[in-house]
Amino acid sequence: MATRRGFLGTASAVGAASLLTGQSVSPASAATTGGAATDETAARNAIRNVNAGMRSHYATLKTELIKQLSPVVVVQNNAVGGRFTLINGGKQVETVDPVPAYFELAKSIAHVPLGIYSVLAAYLSDQVPNIPNSERIDPHDLDMVAFKTPGDKGWTAPLTSFRTTLQSALTRLATANLPADLEVSCDRILGEAVRFIDASLKAGTFDMVSFNRFAATVYPSVRVNMTFAATAQITGIESLMKRWRTLIGEKAWSDLYVTVLSIWTTAELNQASIIIRRTMNQAKVDTHLIDLPTVETPSDPIFVALDNLARIVQDNVAAEMVFNTDLKVADALKGKEDLLSDEILQQIGGSAPAARTAGFGTAARSGACPVTGHTASV
Structure with a gap:
């Protein structure tokens, strides 16, 4: 038996139209219908070409303007x-x-709490934790982030590795030649982070209450680092802009x-x-x-x-x-x-x-x- 696909592939356009509609279609009317469709397609393509032409000229102007x-x-x-x-x-x-190196160093240590959170986040409970301002956390967002099965201990290996990184920075901190106040704040952040990790690894568990306690403890020191980073960026950028302004002149500037x-x-x-x-x-x-x-x-x-x-x-x-x-x-x-x-x-x-x-x-x-x-x- 011929399928519809097979029949339409072998039948004439006139015969197929007659079969499917139950109406007789003359070859002349079929040609007219096909011609109208072709004319419509050509007309629409001609209209599209207007926009294509505009975009081409627009792109040419942009290339030259650059x-x-x-x-x-x-x-x-x-x-x-x-x-x-x-x-x-x-x-x-x-x-x-143009920004002095201590900008990067100050921000690097200020990111320690975020680094620890990034290791632990996937292993959080699927419930909004009982911490201050917990209502600000979208439960669905939390569920998307905390995608690991409860009880999964996969966090211990990466947290141990990060502890090694933190301890190395803490050990070498005194020889980094940082401003005195910045060195003190970095020492506090790194030291508290190592202690939080050690306690979590020893207990074989963690929760957001204890993490938030750690984050709150180091937050004043994080603010010190932010102050140093901002000062470095302002000093470096403004000094460069002043030099370039002199270089190209007031009129151009x-x-x-x-x-x-x-x-x-x-x-x-x-x-x-x-x-x-x-x-x-x-x-x-x-x-x-x-x-x-x-x-x-x-x-x-x-x-x-x-x-x-x-x-x-x-x-x-x-x-x-x-x-x-x-x-x-x-x-x-x-x-x-x-x-x-x-x-x-x-x-x-x-x-x-x-x-x-x-x-x-x-x-x-x-x-x-x-x-x-x-x-x-x-």
Whole structure:
């Protein structure tokens, strides 16, 4: 017996249509129907080509604009307080890690409680622990994090290994040549951490009450480390900005663009942005300081920064040229709003949610950066 698939594969279009609909279809009408479908597809493709053409011209303008952007400072947030690159006249002038080393060292020890938590978290009870402010913990979030079977002892090996790391830092701390107060706070954090781990390993168990007690004990010392880290970053960044300002001159500096790359979790009130904005032309800082959150650290941050900055700059001009009869839409094109967002909100009778943080940065287009010569994508 012929299947429907087999029959349609061998029957003529006219015969198949007649069989399935019970109606007689003439060859001429079938040709007309097929022609109409073809015409519709061609028409829709022609319409799509309009957008494709726009995007092609837009990309060409952006590629050429990247070469004109100047002066620009690109900031890559990293473990040592930030990597800063100055671009002037279309050339990469200098790349510097300006923050003193004790920034990284202070933060390293301040992260000890988080390091211990990261080992233990998967082995927590699936109930919200009876600790202060426990109501702030979403029970479902906790259930997602605490995915190990109750009673699983898999935490002992990694915690023992981390203890060895902490003990090594504690033993060598005195020869690290840290500022006196920073050395004292680091000693307290490391010592208390080793004691908490020893007690947990000896008991063969742990709970969040005892961990919170440990975290509360070292918190004042963590704050000391945070103070030292902030001071180091402010001193290093402001000193570099002052030197670069002298290098390129006041006129060029007044038009400076700064693009700060960070991951989403550190994008709002980014530490580098807070410091840099004080050194910029205050009349332009709100439009020329760009915080660019990314999903992950890009392989070519200079290209990603310039690619996105070019998009922002050309949209700023396009907004006033294309939508000069509707300033609200113009502002949307110049900002982070989607052009259809206001229309959608009106149609569904909703209102825009309060912005908690900046959205993800625009993904970089593939292509070679004219400054670095590299090809990259986010």
